[in-house]
Amino acid sequence: METSKTNELIDLAANGNSAALEKLLASVQDFVFNLSLRMLGTLSDAEDATQEILIKVMTNLFTFRKESEFTTWVYRIAVNYLINYKKSMFAQYPLSFEYYGNDIAAGNIENIDDLLMGVEKEDLAGELKLSCTNVMLQCLDPQSRCIFVLGTMFRIDSQIAGEILDMTPENYRQKLSRIRRKMAGFLSYYCGLTETGFCSCHERIGYAIQHDRLNPKKLEYSSLKEYAKEALTAFTENMEALDEMASVFSDLPAYQSPVSAKEFISRLLNSSPMRIIQDF
Numbered sequence: 001m002e003t004s005k006t007n008e009l010i011d012l013a014a015n016g017n018s019a020a021l022e023k024l025l026a027s028v029q030d031f032v033f034n035l036s037l038r039m040l041g042t043l044s045d046a047e048d049a050t051q052e053i054l055i056k057v058m059t060n061l062f063t064f065r066k067e068s069e070f071t072t073w074v075y076r077i078a079v080n081y082l083i084n085y086k087k088s089m090f091a092q093y094p095l096s097f098e099y100y101g102n103d104i105a106a107g108n109i110e111n112i113d114d115l116l117m118g119v120e121k122e123d124l125a126g127e128l129k130l131s132c133t134n135v136m137l138q139c140l141d142p143q144s145r146c147i148f149v150l151g152t153m154f155r156i157d158s159q160i161a162g163e164i165l166d167m168t169p170e171n172y173r174q175k176l177s178r179i180r181r182k183m184a185g186f187l188s189y190y191c192g193l194t195e196t197g198f199c200s201c202h203e204r205i206g207y208a209i210q211h212d213r214l215n216p217k218k219l220e221y222s223s224l225k226e227y228a229k230e231a232l233t234a235f236t237e238n239m240e241a242l243d244e245m246a247s248v249f250s251d252l253p254a255y256q257s258p259v260s261a262k263e264f265i266s267r268l269l270n271s272s273p274m275r276i277i278q279d280f
Contacts, residue, residue, distance in 0.1 A: 003069065003070075006024070006027075006070045007066055007070075008020075009021075009023055009024045010024065010061060010064060010066070010070065013061055014061050014062050021058065021061075024061075024070075025054050025057065025058065028054075028057070028071065028074045029050065029054065029257045030254070030255070030256050030257050031071075031074070032050050032053050032054060032074070032078050032257070033046055033047070033050045033255065033256075033257035034153075034254050034255060035075075035078055035079075035082065035149065035154070036049040036050050036053070036078070036082060037134060037255070038134060038137055038145075038149045038153060039082040039083075039085070039137075039142070039145060039146060039149060040082065040085065040088040040089075040090065040091075041088065041089070041090045041134045041135050041137065041138045042088065042089055042090075042134075043220050043221075043224075045085075045087070045088040045089060045090075047257075048087070049081070049082060049085060049088075050257055052081070053077060053078050053081050053082075056077050056081060057074055057077055060077065068163065072160055072163060072164060075150075075156075075160075075164045076163075076164045079146055079150075079164055079165065082142070082146065083142045083143055083146055084142075085142075090135075090138040094138070095135070095138045095139045096139055097139045097182075097186050099139075100135070100136065100139050101186065101189075101190055104190050104199045104204075105190075106207075107199065107203075107204045107207040107208070108203050108204065108206075108207060109206040109207050109210065110206075111206075112205060112206030112209070115205075115206050115209045115210065115216075116205070116209075116216055117216040117217055118216075119216040119217075119219075121202060121205060123219065123222065124205045124209075124214060124216060124219075125201040125202045125205060126201075126221075126222070127214060127219045127220075127221055127222055128201045128204060128205060128208055128213075128214055129193070129201045130221040131208075131213065131214065131220075131221065132201070132204075136183075136186075137149065139186075140179065140182075140183070143165075144175070144179050146165070147161070147165065147172065147175050147176050147179055148176065148179045148180065148183060150164070150165075151172075151176040151180075152176075152180065158170075158172050158173050158176075161176075221255075224255040224256065225255065225256040226254065226255060226256070
């Protein structure tokens with residue numbers, strides 16, 4: 001969306017125009033959901049965080065000074081919120097690369113046909129891949145995870161990322177490089193998608209079902225509608241080069257938020273936070 005058009009919508013929304021607010025929030029909802037999913041690791045936590053972040057965007061709209069792009073401002077709100085988010089499952093039960101590596105090493109069982117519940121093995125392997133890669137991100141501390149997600153998945157330019165994370169572009173690039181090397185080392189040893197790791201999504205299916213990490217009757221990622229990556233990268237101006245191992249993550253699909261924008265925003269418009277904007 002053009003900056004002038006966005007600023008016009010912001011002015012209208014801040015003055016109580018519900019249609020403008022709906023359009024403004026809908027324009028960033030899918031981005032916020034995908035960032036929340038990568039940062040928090042589960043769909044339910046991502047949905048909750050998405051709604052809370054959109055409320056923050058709405059209630060703080062009158063503070064936006066138009067000194068940066070609106071999307072950069074939304075990035076900052078979302079990132080600050082997600083880095084400090086304490087209600088997610090993985091915030092309460094944090095992971096480490098050592099723990100996850102040991103879990104992967106123990107993850108194969110035989111004779112799994114009875115566990116599949118009639119679902120195609122290929123479908124289950126695809127679901128497990130998407131789940132595993134999001135969970136793997138939780139082995140990073142919140143700031144490192146955010147740097148990796150912004151640089152590898154959202155391909156944020158270092159100048160913009162530095163502005164979002166309140167660090168210099170050089171510092172951001174250095175941190176991103178170190179985190180990529182750390183993640184690449186783990187992937188190259190464990191993940192079969194890199195062609196050097198020993199773990200196979202197909203061989204891990206039974207273990208994942210047995211430990212309640214995969215439900216053949218509820219394939220959550222498969223039920224999501226994919227969102228064109230070109231639309232997500234429209235939020236950024238430049239692309240950073242990706243190293244070979246990071247492509248395991250950069251190739252993951254982006255999704256449409258499962259929360260109905262119209263229904264959710266309708267609830268927001270009739271909420272007490274909306275009255276804050278209208279009274280401003």
